[in-house]
Amino acid sequence: MIEKEQVEREAGDGHGDDARELARLQQRMASLDTPGVVDLLGRMSRDDRAVAFRLLPKDRAVEVFEDLDPALQGELISGLRADTTSELFRELDPDDRAPLLDELPAGVASRLLSGLSRTERDYTTALLGYPADSAGRRMSPEVAYVRTGTTAADALHRLRMIGDHVETIYTVPVLGPGRCVEGVVSLRRLMVSDPDTPVEDLMSEATTVRATDDRERAAQTVRDGGYVAVPVVDAENRLLGIFTVDDAMRVLEAEDDEDSARVGGAEPLRRPYLSVPIVRLVRARIVWLLVLIVAATLTVGVQSYFEAELDQVVALALFIPLLIGTGGNAGSQAATTVVRAMAVGDVRPKDLARVVGREITTGFLLGGALGIVGVLPAMAVAGRDVGLVLALTVVCVCTLATTVGAAIPMIAKRIGIDPAIVSAPFISTFVDTTGLILYFSIAKVVLGI
């Protein structure tokens, strides 16, 4: 058993020690049966009890909580809410924290969160075991629900009573035994129906989101279904809270901000543009510019390598900016299209082969069109041979650019990087280098230099 003083001292000592200490306590409890754990918790101080309880795996936590004396249940909740408890877990490395914290049981989580302000809730979520950016972090725990067996009239009466204290009364989860969500019924349906109808006959199948789901996915569910709100549940489909269309709109706006900034090669500002200090504008952009300028030094290397060819046919140099600009633009188009298609859920990483197939064809057709239309004038300026080199290179560069532009964001997503990060500027820079290599290689073959 850890004493409160010990917890505090160790918190001062370093987070690694905390983590080891907590893991030891977790192991010790794992060796006890449920009555043994209940007994152990009963002899602890309020804050220690909260810490120990939080280390139980979910199934065990449900049993222990139900066996606890109701007075101790209340004290446990207040212990979980205590700043010291929350802080202890917050200060652990996320890597240390993840194996310690299983999902909280639904009954405990909703009691823990309800009545807290949004800020207090944010502060408490370190305890919940829901990942950052998950629906569980964003949901409202103040949720109106009715139980199966209730009539429409009773349900309306209940909503009238609690209406001021819950997030919304327009979408109402219907719960069966053990807080399990069996369906949802809209307030509109309750109002227009015969008052004696049981809610089971009025409810429709519930579209729910898991508390551990990504908040963007939850928001898309709300948007695509046109819901006012969807219930948030745990792994056993027990009600934890509600995720409303307001939440969804705010999440989608934030995600769009992020995508938009990253597509442009900057970090999101997360604040209105005019209120951001200039230093922060610079910070949001400088890293990518540095990365890209370092990557661009490859183009210097490529040109040095082909210096002999350049010296022989100086006209080749004239078209370099045009060529790499076109490649960059074709790559940007493909990248933004695919990033957006993934953001709205039209394309998933497993569609990679299909997308690449489409983009190879698209790039080839675009390159062909540009080659014919744009390059004839070039022949007039620089002669037939250089014109031919240019036409061939445009076709190759466009095909390469659209393919790479579409594939890289998809591969990024698959390996867990935000696809928007590796978008337009990244791809332009990549295409600059490969485009130059193609250009000089084609020139060598066609011009025989």
Add this chain to the structure above:
Amino acid sequence: MIEKEQVEREAGDGHGDDARELARLQQRMASLDTPGVVDLLGRMSRDDRAVAFRLLPKDRAVEVFEDLDPALQGELISGLRADTTSELFRELDPDDRAPLLDELPAGVASRLLSGLSRTERDYTTALLGYPADSAGRRMSPEVAYVRTGTTAADALHRLRMIGDHVETIYTVPVLGPGRCVEGVVSLRRLMVSDPDTPVEDLMSEATTVRATDDRERAAQTVRDGGYVAVPVVDAENRLLGIFTVDDAMRVLEAEDDEDSARVGGAEPLRRPYLSVPIVRLVRARIVWLLVLIVAATLTVGVQSYFEAELDQVVALALFIPLLIGTGGNAGSQAATTVVRAMAVGDVRPKDLARVVGREITTGFLLGGALGIVGVLPAMAVAGRDVGLVLALTVVCVCTLATTVGAAIPMIAKRIGIDPAIVSAPFISTFVDTTGLILYFSIAKVVLGI
């Protein structure tokens, strides 16, 4: 007076004739007083009457409609719904149509639209005088409302009766005399309040949108206020319909799709990526690529013009792709930031001077940082003087790129072009040309060539 046959014949003859004929009828009615117009309409066929009525200015139309025999009012609505009427106006040039069609009076518009399916409604909106992409085109005319003086209990009863036939009963406009919106009351408020309270005591100030407002603006109003729905009104604040959070989410998604595509230099696909034929992918991108490649030929011109300098110091050529790539990236960052800030309403076109001021400073700082960090290695490769030219050019190009990148979308918006169109690729291409001019000019001065 135009006979139906005449209308049809003229529709066959050409749209210009229709427009002239309608303008003549409009002038003729303008010379009559209200009873004169009522009399004239009374003697027309159903379809002619609808056409003639639609040509009245709004104030006059209100008076005429109120003076019409109720049976004729009904026939007028069915005449306005008739395909022949709608088609006549649809086939006119928008330029011809605009001066002919004033906003329809609220009482007529809501009767005209209610009961129509979304498709029928889209088809009828040619008649309404609301611009394309306006809130009026997107609103639902089936709107639940209550009148001032109603009690909460009566309002609930009414909502229970009409609940199945309206778009939403969760946000209810409260109407005073003449359909004017005096406030809105939420169903939740009605439910939790004392049943005898008059709705005036429960309603809050209404945030409304005009039917002629841009739909994106309406959607932002809903999102930013966290509303379930907002009433849509005409110029005199009379209720026309309701714009719900569903509508808002759909509008915002479509606008984001459009912005995202255009920022990448393509036209929006308006369909899921994988379902779009490749020919359409090509079409969505080819126009911009052609425009940009033609613009990029300027870079060829610039390099030809400075050919003498390039021949003297061949090392200059090595850094061209790096330099214009960096300029393009800095410009893209600024452009996407500003396009997004305008899309979410953080920046308005009147902020141009402030934004430009911020971006000049930002670009200068970015250029300075890149100049110091990225260019020292260049000195090692190409010598002190070329390194100095490069450092100075990077500072100038970054400052120019961020300034132009931020300013052009704002100027575009002010003159009515979608700012996303003139974004990243457009600005990269612009910066390519100006960047080259700066580079060679600085080289001439520093290297004395």
